[in-house]
Amino acid sequence: MPPEKEAARALRDGVVAGDPASPGWCGGAASFLGSCLVVALVAAACAYSFSGSSLPSHIQSIAIPVFANESLDATIGDEVTRGISDRFLEDNRLKLAREANADCVLEGRVTQYERKVYSYTASQEPEAYIVVVRLAVVLKDRVKNRDLWSNERLEATATYPAETTASTGGGLPASEEEAREAAIADLAQDILAQVLEQW
16 A cells, blocks of 8 residues: 555544544654654645546645534444545545645534334345435535535435345345445445535
8 A cells, every 4th residue: 555545544543543642643742743744644645636526726635534423323423434534545536634734624424323124024024124324514625714515414325134144145235234334335435426526
């Protein structure tokens, strides 16, 4: 993995995990120097193209703070944050940065997470379940101090069979955990597309 991606991933992990010793935090002189090194590495890697995007020229980096979690699921906020950060990291058109150094900030809330029966068998037993993840997000331009884009009703769903199997075939989710991951991946792709292609 290129050094700039390693630095950005370390930054993401520090923000999500909340570890004062990680590059995403400034806890003391040593971690402060480490944070500065991360920022320097990210800044040094800014020779890239916005091919396929019409972002304003001053938007070259993005911060993604941990999403607030208004659902009853304790971990979904961190999972969503990690999934979205990973998608931006893979795309690489906007560099992940600390909020204080980023050109824009993507703030969000998990407004709902639920799992419910999707279909029943002929004997009225659950045949499949569906997971639903709903988000509210806003993209803020820190350079010009304005909101660039917002969506209060982002939603993604994924289904999985009631009977746990080793594989459902065709790459479909086989469990609630896999369905969550699939829904989050769809949300991350949707947010990436809307952030980069809206202008």
